[in-house]
Amino acid sequence: MSGRLMVIGLGPGDDRYLTREALAALEAADALYGYGPYLDRVPARECQSRHPSGNREEGARADAALRHVADGANVSVVSGGDPGVFAMAAALCEKIETGPEAWRALDILIIPGITAMLAVAARAGAPLGHDFCALSLSDNLKPWELIERRLDAAASAGFVIALYNPISRARPWQLATAFERLGRYLPASTPVIFGHAVGRPGEKMIVTTLDKAGDTTADMATLIIVGSSETRVIARPGRAPLVYTPRSVEDAMA
Amino acid sequence: MSGRLMVIGLGPGDDRYLTREALAALEAADALYGYGPYLDRVPARECQSRHPSGNREEGARADAALRHVADGANVSVVSGGDPGVFAMAAALCEKIETGPEAWRALDILIIPGITAMLAVAARAGAPLGHDFCALSLSDNLKPWELIERRLDAAASAGFVIALYNPISRARPWQLATAFERLGRYLPASTPVIFGHAVGRPGEKMIVTTLDKAGDTTADMATLIIVGSSETRVIARPGRAPLVYTPRSVEDAMA
Numbered sequence: 069m070s071g072r073l074m075v076i077g078l079g080p081g082d083d084r085y086l087t088r089e090a091l092a093a094l095e096a097a098d099a100l101y102g103y104g105p106y107l108d109r110v111p112a113r114e115c116q117s118r119h120p121s122g123n124r125e126e127g128a129r130a131d132a133a134l135r136h137v138a139d140g141a142n143v144s145v146v147s148g149g150d151p152g153v154f155a156m157a158a159a160l161c162e163k164i165e166t167g168p169e170a171w172r173a174l175d176i177l178i179i180p181g182i183t184a185m186l187a188v189a190a191r192a193g194a195p196l197g198h199d200f201c202a203l204s205l206s207d208n209l210k211p212w213e214l215i216e217r218r219l220d221a222a223a224s225a226g227f228v229i230a231l232y233n234p235i236s237r238a239r240p241w242q243l244a245t246a247f248e249r250l251g252r253y254l255p256a257s258t259p260v261i262f263g264h265a266v267g268r269p270g271e272k273m274i275v276t277t278l279d280k281a282g283d284t285t286a287d288m289a290t291l292i293i294v295g296s297s298e299t300r301v302i303a304r305p306g307r308a309p310l311v312y313t314p315r316s317v318e319d320a321m322a
Numbered sequence: 323m324s325g326r327l328m329v330i331g332l333g334p335g336d337d338r339y340l341t342r343e344a345l346a347a348l349e350a351a352d353a354l355y356g357y358g359p360y361l362d363r364v365p366a367r368e369c370q371s372r373h374p375s376g377n378r379e380e381g382a383r384a385d386a387a388l389r390h391v392a393d394g395a396n397v398s399v400v401s402g403g404d405p406g407v408f409a410m411a412a413a414l415c416e417k418i419e420t421g422p423e424a425w426r427a428l429d430i431l432i433i434p435g436i437t438a439m440l441a442v443a444a445r446a447g448a449p450l451g452h453d454f455c456a457l458s459l460s461d462n463l464k465p466w467e468l469i470e471r472r473l474d475a476a477a478s479a480g481f482v483i484a485l486y487n488p489i490s491r492a493r494p495w496q497l498a499t500a501f502e503r504l505g506r507y508l509p510a511s512t513p514v515i516f517g518h519a520v521g522r523p524g525e526k527m528i529v530t531t532l533d534k535a536g537d538t539t540a541d542m543a544t545l546i547i548v549g550s551s552e553t554r555v556i557a558r559p560g561r562a563p564l565v566y567t568p569r570s571v572e573d574a575m576a
Contacts, residue, residue, distance in 0.1 A: 088338050152449075180443070197407075218479045226468070226471075
């Protein structure tokens with residue numbers, strides 16, 4: 069008899085973002101799989117085995133977890149944020165599609181989590197208050213030309229843009245190029261939010277403008293939100309500004 | 323001395339989606355504001371006043387809540403899903419920008435929640451596993467021509483599309499028109515997911531294709547996800563299919 073695969077979103081930070089459903093699934097697991105730093109956020113429990121792996125080993129991790137479920141265990145695979153947004157749920161589906169036929173019969177429960185853009189947006193105000201998109205800037209898994217086409221489409225149609233995986237040591241120039249590209253469509257004054265390590269030690273929020281965004285430091289723990297031409301900034305005395313995108317749009321762009 | 327405004331995402335369904343942070347904020351409130359059915363999900367507590375209102379009274383609700391905070395109360399405004407996604411956080415920011423100067427000094431905490439597209443995606447597999455956008459189909463607050471421009475941009479650039487507010491009694495034709503529009507860019511076989519009342523009584527998931535999507539019933543409790551040309555469906559014996567969008571894209575579109 070086979071067990072159950074639970075794919076769990078931990079949210080982007082400490083346990084404030086954990087849902088009841090995620091907590092229950094963590095408790096029900098015989099084995100935990102995940103990228104080491106995510107697994108470190110989950111308290112140890114007796115009789116639960118732990119299988120940390122590196123952040124480029126998603127395929128191997130998915131494979132090992134599925135084999136373990138097929139052997140009869142209740143297995144939790146943890147993701148930071150939401151498992152369905154640039155994370156483990158798609159990696160597991162890829163393995164199920166190409167793996168042994170028996171894997172299609174497995175019991176799978178995917179448990180959503182707070183994805184980084186929602187946590188960063190909440191800290192900043194309501195920048196995602198109107199139509200928006202989420203785009204990974206990593207060109208490891210898709211051609212850079214496609215990323216540019218998507219930046220063009222999103223900015224010219226007035227979507228607010230959340231940028232995941234903005235920069236890494238192996239991808240040092242892409243982020244500045246993306247800001248330059250967006251500047252073809254958006255005013256220099258467009259608000260840009262850098263949310264670094266939200267909900268974790270070292271959390272830092274920076275609100276700047278598109279023309280200065282290239283000078284702001286980012287890394288893989290940063291989620292960036294680029295406003296639309298409608299996005300507004302409310303200055304506040306003694307407090308961080310509120311950034312929001314109004315719910316309504318006038319006819320001007322149509 | 324003024325109180326604190328807490329803007330809380332309850333998630334799309336029952337309390338399985340509540341985060342620890344949201345629970346704590348609900349307990350800390352002197353007063354609760356929200357659309358009646360969302361407020362009904364929050365257990366009553368002594369010494370906590372409740373202020374339900376209708377779903378078209380967002381502006382008036384925001385105004386009343388801000389006055390209450392300025393009077394010194396700890397006020398929670400609850401939203402279904404995430405308060406920053408087509409919900410109360412933007413309505414509150416609009417009131418703060420145009421309201422009394424003193425409102426800018428208020429203590430505000432926005433608490434993210436599981437937004438409907440994440441819950442529906444988790445039920446279906448991983449349709450949002452690659453670049454995606456979220457678009458409200460309501461033309462109450464923006465011109466229909468702009469919605470069409472955004473559908474065109476998103477579909478032609480290969481974004482998976484989550485449709486919020488797909489249909490209502492006052493907007494009966496827009497959804498079918500949107501599917502027709504998307505059919506200009508996407509194959510007839512593109513997977514389309516209808517997630518109805520996810521996490522609530524009467525939950526229903528339907529997976530269909532773009533050419534048949536217009537024949538599927540939807541209402542305001544439905545969240546629709548339209549795949550990209552990359553989105554795949556895995557048939558499973560005795561189980562609902564898994565729908566997912568692979569993490570990588572070949573060079574074909576570039």
